[in-house]
Amino acid sequence: MLKIVPVNNKKLLRKFVSFPLELYKNCPYFVPPLYDDELKALDPKKSVHIGPDAMAQCFLCYQDDKIVGRICGIISNLYNEKNNAHRVRISRFDCINDVEVARALFGAVEKWGLGHGMTTIHGPLGFNDLEREGLLIEGFDKNPTFESNYNFPYYQELFEKLGYTKEVDWIEFQIPMPDEIDERNTRISKIVSKRLKIHEVEVKSVGWLVDNYANKIFDLLDEAYGILYSTVPITPKVRKSLIPQFKLVLNKNLISVLVDENDKIVAFGLVFPSIAEGVQKAKGRLFPFGWIPVLKSIKKFDVVDFALIAVHPDYQDKGVTSIIFHNMLERLMKLNVKMAETNLQLEENEKVQQLFKQYNPHLARRRRCYAKSLIGRELKLDKPINKNAKKLKKTVAPAKKSHRLSVRHRAKVQKKLNQPLTTE
Secondary structure, three states, X not given: OEEEEEOOOHHHHHHHHHHXXXXXXXXXXXXXXXXXXXXXXXXXXXXXXXXXXXXXXXXXXXXXXXXXXXXXXXXXXXXXXXXXOOEEXXXXXXXXXXXXXXXXXXHHHHHHHHHOOOOEEEEOOOOOOOOOOOEEEEOXXXXXXXXXXXXXXXXXXXXXXXXXXEEEXXXXXXEEOOOOXXXXXXXXXXXXXXXXXXXEOOOOOHHHHHHHHHHHHHHHHHHHHOOEOOOOOOOHHHHHHHHHHHHOOOOHHHEEEEEOXXXXXXXXXXXXXXXXXXXXXXXXXXXXXXXXXXXXXXXXXXXXXXXXEEEOHHHOOOOHHHHHHHXXXXXXXXXXXXXXXXXXXXXXXXXXXXXXXXXXXXXXXXXXXXXXXXXXXXOOOOOOEOOOOOOOOOOOOOOOXXXXXXXXXXXXXXXXXXXXXXXX
8 A cells, every 4th residue: 555655854854865775776877966965955944945935845655664755846936936837846756666656656746736826747857957857768878977867767657657748858968088189179269269358267276266256157057047948046045055065076177267358257167077986885975984985086087077068148159168168178188087978958959069069979868857737738838948938136145154064074074075186
């Protein structure tokens, strides 16, 4: 007999966050999220997401006394206000290969969404675009990046049996490092930089970058990604929480910031060392000893993740993206990197895909966002690029405050993790 239990206390929340580790314990491709980060994101008392900007409700599915599935429903007020929508999001869905378990879990979120006036359900999606999103439907035999989720192949069948239909697909590429830099790209980068009167900032240190450019970078991300599918503004609370998380893997040599003559950011590129293998070994827990394999992944690597590339709307379609990409490739080659993984690209984003083509990319994975009407009407699917989305008032993060961990041991580990990869 199946039983759906709402997650309403810390004990159940810990079971909710831990369930995937049991489900995927024999899967070599699953990379868990960081356990402590998940607890904070989903705990209403600690979450920077839950409150005026979003509601969330997690559910566990029991078969007798055993957990066989989990799901989280998210209502993003930021998304619904921006798009004049009434949508609830499916997030953090995992279950055994049983359509009745999936039916019970989806039904719980659908009922919860209807109770709050929602008319459509879609996902998998997180609180914002920086969380894991999309259901993996191709590339099950590839090691995923830390930033992306893994799921078993049968998940797609479960979604579709329960009436969910495709809304958008994202694709990811693996790009082998070239043997040498194409001099034509070097010349083009110089010409475009001169014509647009932009230049790259010398990043003195990660701390210096955060102090001088963090909020400007977040503003750029909001402007550049604002019309894309499922995105929401990065609020001040989320910005403040992301900075110490990013610091774990930031390296000044893997950051490219382009500014104009007035020091206004026009483009930003960020590459992370691949920490997927280290997080796998740590089983998603940094403490007490999980930080050791993660630190090794940060210090010594030959695979990287292209985490973010953003260009201000006024500078798009002018060759600026190619400058960022060229700058990154030069540095990655010096660090003897063998492979770069791209982040999620909407399948309609042909301009970025055209840029990748000259580097012999391999299609590694495809992810899908599904949608379903909750009120029996014909579903009007969102466009991948929503040009009708309202531009919400820009958020400004509060003044930077020092971030202190409460445990002495963690402070020492944090210091080690924040050391630059090189002294250049």
